Amino acid sequence: GNARDKLVQEVQQWVLAAESRRAFSRPGSQDETVAAVTRSAALHFGFENVIFLALDDLGTSLHGVALESTRRSISEFSVKLESEGAVAAAVRQRQVVFLDVEYDAHCLAEKQLFRLLEAQHLVCLPLFSGQRDFGAIIGAVSSYRMAELMGRTNALRTFSGQAATALDESVNRESGFQRLAEEYRQAARRIVHEASNPLSIIRNYLAVLDAKAKRNDPVQAEISILSQEIDHVVQILRELTTIRVQPSDERQEVSRIVRDVVKFMRVTGFVPPSVELVAQLQDTEILRLNAKALKQILVNLIRNAVEAIPDEGEIVIATPGYVNRDGRLYFMLSVSDNGPGIPPALLAKLFSPVRSVKSGDHAGLGLSIVHGLVQELGGIIMCPSNG
Numbered sequence: 001g002n003a004r005d006k007l008v009q010e011v012q013q014w015v016l017a018a019e020s021r022r023a024f025s026r027p028g029s030q031d032e033t034v035a036a037v038t039r040s041a042a043l044h045f046g047f048e049n050v051i052f053l054a055l056d057d058l059g060t061s062l063h064g065v066a067l068e069s070t071r072r073s074i075s076e077f078s079v080k081l082e083s084e085g086a087v088a089a090a091v092r093q094r095q096v097v098f099l100d101v102e103y104d105a106h107c108l109a110e111k112q113l114f115r116l117l118e119a120q121h122l123v124c125l126p127l128f129s130g131q132r133d134f135g136a137i138i139g140a141v142s143s144y145r146m147a148e149l150m151g152r153t154n155a156l157r158t159f160s161g162q163a164a165t166a167l168d169e170s171v172n173r174e175s176g177f178q179r180l181a182e183e184y185r186q187a188a189r190r191i192v193h194e195a196s197n198p199l200s201i202i203r204n205y206l207a208v209l210d211a212k213a214k215r216n217d218p219v220q221a222e223i224s225i226l227s228q229e230i231d232h233v234v235q236i237l238r239e240l241t242t243i244r245v246q247p248s249d250e251r252q253e254v255s256r257i258v259r260d261v262v263k264f265m266r267v268t269g270f271v272p273p274s275v276e277l278v279a280q281l282q283d284t285e286i287l288r289l290n291a292k293a294l295k296q297i298l299v300n301l302i303r304n305a306v307e308a309i310p311d312e313g314e315i316v317i318a319t320p321g322y323v324n325r326d327g328r329l330y331f332m333l334s335v336s337d338n339g340p341g342i343p344p345a346l347l348a349k350l351f352s353p354v355r356s357v358k359s360g361d362h363a364g365l366g367l368s369i370v371h372g373l374v375q376e377l378g379g380i381i382m383c384p385s386n387g
Contacts, residue, residue, distance in 0.1 A: 033170040037163040047139030049117040054135040079109035090124040097124040121146045129164035198229040204268030280318040300366040301335040309339035342385040
């Protein structure tokens, strides 16, 4: 008799665990998983009414969760975890608890639960997984089922473990989705920021092209630049997650790249007439590098300087030569301006993507993008600022 009863209980627990895994196996949001857990609890244990009490982020209170199967008023119910009472103790101690309405020592919150669920008997089933607590399921049962469930404590614990694991997975999945969404938002901001440079060049060159066409001047050079910048936009838009520098074995003349950038920044109106853009270039130096990446770096730095300096200012691009850093030689390229300087608080996190303090609609991403491009070129970027 006892051996048979034990075998029956073990089989029931095994079936319950398998059914629970199947019921909770469909990927869904945390709210969908909570709804599935409460439905399954009602079916498995014959709960006449069932609610879910979620533990808040601080781990100090249980709050009712309004589901389609429960009344909206349950969302107004809460109980402090440190309070007296069997429900709070059940969650703290991770123990299944049975409550009878005739028992006089119920706290106010438990009396409210009896009224909300219109019950004579309640089962409190805490849900936890590892070090993580999620709250508890409160089920209303009839008198004749109460004795049966008190004999199925192991089954209740098995269900609790399966339900908590499902909730844990849904929370992790939701957190993963949120992280992924944030990464895509950051990538979209970077793409918009970077695409604005060549698009502005295209817009400004179209104005130059229009003026030249009216004078019947040759426009082949401008058309060539427009074609290059359109290709640049296409390349940026293909970078769906981040801006990456493709390795290049081509040897590039640094001074030529700098002069090209200075030329179109002047011609296209990127740099207003009130700001003087000066190139102080030493002897020509030929390096293996990605010309498009260096161009992006220079455009971002010059635009950043233009936006920061007063109405009349000066931007100087210089190539002082080589510098020794930690035993390695680096070719130095500097972009400096006579602006107001950078406050120490901002200077400390200059290359992190932050909201810009400059006027207008700035994403605060330019220097972060420059930092990434310089690193991918195998270089180092520094910014001294003294006003």
